[in-house]
Amino acid sequence: MQDLHHHLNFILELDKLKAVYRKALIKADNNRYENSAEHSWHIALTSHVLAPYADSSVDIARVSLMLLIHDIVEIDAGDTFAFDHLAVLSAQSIKESAAAERIFGLLPAPYNAQFIDLWNEFEKAMTPDAQFAKAMDRILPLIQNMQNNGGSWAQNSVTKNQVIQRNQYLEKSAPKLWHYVLAQIETATRNGWLKEE
Template sequence: MTDIDKQLQFIIEIDKVKNIFRRNYIADGSRNENVAEHSWHLAAMAIILEPHVEKVNILKVIKMVIIHDIVEIDAGDTYIHDKEGLKDKKQREEQAAKRIFSMLPEDQGKELRDLWHEFETGESNNAQFANVLDRLHPFLMHIESKGKAWIENNISVKQVYEVMSSVEKFPRLWEYLTQKISIACEKGWLQNDEKI
């Protein structure tokens, strides 16, 4: 099989992310978002929010957010608040990464798998920014959909602060986020931890 054959087969394979649906809704609350939409929106966010970060390679960040959830083709989407599903998430996704990225020519597959690992470890500036985008995007969708998925899953203020803690490294985004969490509490979209 030639390199172009492998690349085109990979492109066809990743079309499957369009059929993997997430728990959060799109902004208007009319339906659940799929993984392809999520990844596209993250890439757009990276471009738009780049002025708020320093020392990132925006092309590398865009590549990361485009490919970070490709593993969900095999591993499925794991809801951030699903404690049981999170237990074996890493193992399922590692197995998926091995299969999916090996479809590409060796050097290209290694590049994308390395980027995926960099995103997952979250240690580099690029990966930290990409991970913040990955947390911020569903948060924005929850706010715009009037907390629909939060309400359905009985999510508490504490749970939201726990999963959003990485955003604190970006003060302007953190300020926005904390204001929106207060509004979500006032409107009853989030469970008050004191009442749980």
């Protein structure tokens, strides 16, 4: 029962992700800010819904678990805006690794290491599973911004090339979605929601 106590402690710690707020707005809830817990739910489920478009090498059950845990490090490290300066993003990366050690470390062996490994796999984005997971994390803001007159892009002067780069993970892990995304980015640029340069 000693082990169970550690599992339950980890589960309680997760509650804190509901207090980490992102830049995205929830239109359905009076445009309040989105938190990282509900965001993680949305993209984990998105991976199941878009599974028919994934390359056959992708294991959706692993992708979904990756997405459920991918933002947990923000409990200690906070959220960073995706298009922030490189120095900010690199300091963030160090904070997140320490956070992964502490938070997943609440679990007993071997589960702590399994979660840390899965989180590292997501971060490195070298496997088909991690690449499809990254793609889910990136396609959702795109869909939302397209519905919202450019949303966070327009507010933060994001360029067309930045968004193309961020969604590049789709090229191999889900080619059909990649073509769709490129077309959407063209539309956004034509509408002035993304800057040409």
